[in-house]
Amino acid sequence: MNNFITLKLKVTLVLFISVLSAFAQQKDPVYVIIPQPVKLIPAAGNFQWSNLTKVVLTGSDKSLAPALSELKSISKSVKSKKQVANTVTLTIDASISAAEGYKLSVKKNAITIKSASKEGAFWAIATLKQLLGTNTFVPCVDIEDAPRFSWRGIHLDVSRHFFDLAYLKTMINRMSYYKFNKFHLHLTDDQGWRIEIKKYPELTSKGAWREMNGQDSSCIALSKTNPDYAIPEKHFKMINGKRMYGGFYTQEEMRGLIAYADSKGIEIIPEIDMPGHMMAATNLMPWLTSHGKGGQAKDFSEPLCPCKETTFEFAENVFTEIAALFPSKYIHLGADEVEKSSWKNVPECDEVMKKEGLKSVDELQSYFVRRMERFFNSKGKKLIGWDEILDGGVSPTATMMYWRTWVPTAPKHAAEKGNEVIMTPGEFCYFDAQQDGGSLQKVYSFDPYKFNISENERKFIIGVQANIWTEYIPSERRLEYMVFPRMLAMAEVAWYKGGVDWNNFEQRVQKHYSLLDAMNVNYRLPDLDGFTTQSVFVDKGRLHINKPLAGLTIRYTTDGTLPTIQSKIFTGDLTITKPVQFKIAGFRPNGNRGDIYTINYEHQDYMKSVELSSPAKGLKFSYYPRFYKTVNAIDEKDLASESIAAAIEIPVEKTAGSFATRHKGYFYAEETGIYSFALRSDDGSVLKLGDKVFIDSDGMHTSIEKSAEIALEKGYHPFELMFLEGGGAIR
Known part of the structure; x- marks a missing residue:
C-alpha cells in the first residue's frame, strides 16, 4: 500500500497527512470573470456581436474617447457570420459614487456601460471582453462593480534584464484585462540604467550596457534544459569590440508608452532607486559615493553619499527630468538595501550628523529621503519608498511600500503615523519566487489587513502590488511563466477580496486558461500529480x-x-x-x-524496523542560532538549547534571524508497504530515514517541495530532520 505523509517547513514546521480532493464544481460556468464583480445578476439569452453592431458614446465627455476606441476595436476583431443590428452605449453616470465604479447591462439587443470615470469605463470593457472570450456573443447579465483598492499594481524590474517597449505594451494590455491600474517600472539598479537623462547622457550610453554577469551565466546554464531561460539576442550589441547586453528607453519613447498606458486606464510610476542600488551610475561617477569609488561594498553596492551637496545636485537634476516626463503624482525613490556602513567614519557625514542632530546612519538615510521628498513635493510629486524608509524615521506624507515580510510590524507602524501603505510582502507578492502547486492559492489567500491593522488604520492601506524582479527572468516567455496565473489571484485580492471562495476561483481560472491560450500567454500549467518523483517498487x-x-x-x-x-x-x-x-x-x-x-x-527491499522497549511521545529538538549554508555545516558547539517537541515545530520563544534545527525521533509504519514523503522548506532541509539521506533539499533557496518514496517494514524507523533558516530575503 501507499501512505502519504508531508513535512512542511518555514520557520514553523508542521507534519500532516496530505489529502487530495476533487476540484469544486463551477456554480455558473457562463460568467467566468476575474476579478469577481461585486454584484452580478444573471439573465437569460445572449447579445450577438456582428459587423452591424453600433458603438455609441452619449454625452460630450471627451475622456471616454480611448474607451470608445477600445469598444470599436472589439467590433473589428469579432468575426461573426450573423448579421444582427444592435447597439453598445457608453456614458458617464454621475450617480455612481465609486471613483472607478461602473454598471454593465447586457440585454439581447443592447449593451449599456455606465461609469463614474474613464477608468471605470475601461474596467467595464475588461469585464465585457472576458464575457465575450473567444465567442461572438456575450451572455446577458447585469453587473454593478467597483474596486476594493485604488492601488492595484504590477512592478517590473527592467534593469536586471531588459524588456523592450513592444513587450511593455503587451504587459499593459494584460494588466488592463485584469483591472490593474498601476505599472511600477524599476528603471535603474546596479545592473543597468534604463531611462534617458539628457543632463547625463552617459547614464544610458554607457550605464545601460554591461558584459555578462553571474546571473546571466545562471540563465544560460538553465537554458540548456529550458529554452525560456535563453537571453534574447535582440538585447545585445557590439560596443568597442565587446558584446554587451542592455538597452534603454529614450524620453520620447517613454512618453509614447505613458500615453499608451493611459489609453488603457493605467498609470506608470517611475522608480529611480537611491541612495543604494546605484552602481550603474557610481561606476561612471565615483565622486557620488563617500569613498570616491563605485562597486560592491560589504553587503550591497556602494551607495550615494548623503553628505555631499554634489550628490543632491545630481539627484535633483535626474528627478527634475523624471518629474517632467512622468505625469503620475508619484515617484518611487527606492531607498532599500542601502550599505549604510559606507557612511561611517566619513568626515563629511560626521559633520552633517552633528549639524542635523542625527544619532545613527539610519537617521542619515532618513535625512536623505526627507530632503528628496521635499524636492519631489516642490515638483508637485509624492514620494514612495520601500519600507526601509521607516528605519530612521519618516515624514507623514511619504508613501511606504511594504516588502520585508520578516518585519511584520512595519505596516502598522506606518499606518499609526498616518502614512499611506502599499502592501507587497514578499511571501505573497514576489512573483520572481519559484512556483509550485500551492503558489496560486498562496497568492489568493493574501489578506493585506492581516498585519495587526485596526479598523481605523485600514484607510491608510491604499492597495496591493505584485513585484517581479528579473535577475533570473531574461526572456518574455520566462516572465509570463512566472507571472501567470498568479496575476489572476492578485487581481482578485486587489479588486474584490481574495481568499473568499478558493474552489470557485480555481474553477474560473481553469476557464481562463483558454483565454490565455488565445492571447498566446506562456502561463504555468497546473501541476501534474498522482506520482512521486523518487519512486520505488518491491x-x-x-x-x-x-x-x-x-x-x-x-x-x-x-x-x-x-x-x-x-x-x-x-x-x-x-x-x-x-x-x-x-x-x-x-x-x-x-x-x-x-x-x-x-x-x-x-x-528496494523493505527497510527493517527497529525494536523499542518503551517508546515515548515527542521528538528530540535541537536549536542552533547561527547562519549555516548547508546542514552538514551544523556544529554541535553552536547548540543553544534542547527540548522535547510535541510535533515537527520550533519550540523557541524568539528565534534568531538565522538558525538551524534538528528533529530526531521515530516514524511508525502501521503496516509493511511503500510510504511517500514530501518535504517543503524555505531554505535548506534534509530528511534521513534509518541511516539513509532520504530527501535532500539542502542549501539556501526559496520555498521548494521535494518528494520521495521508501519501502518500510511495519514498525519503528529512526528519522532525523534538519532545517536551515537563512534570514530575510534579498531582492
Missing part, C-alpha cells in the same frame, strides 16, 4: 498521472531526452518492473509545454 510498481486540465496532453520519454510534441502520449497507468527514469510534461493544444517532471523508479 515486486512491481505503477505510474499514475492525474491530468489537471481538459485538453491537456501528457507526453513522456524514458531515454533521458526532454519530452517534445512528438514524444509518446501517456494514455493510462504504466506497470513498472525494472528501474527506469521517466521525463513527463503536459502540453496545451497550442503546443505550450508545462514543467518537465523527472520520475525515477528504484527497486
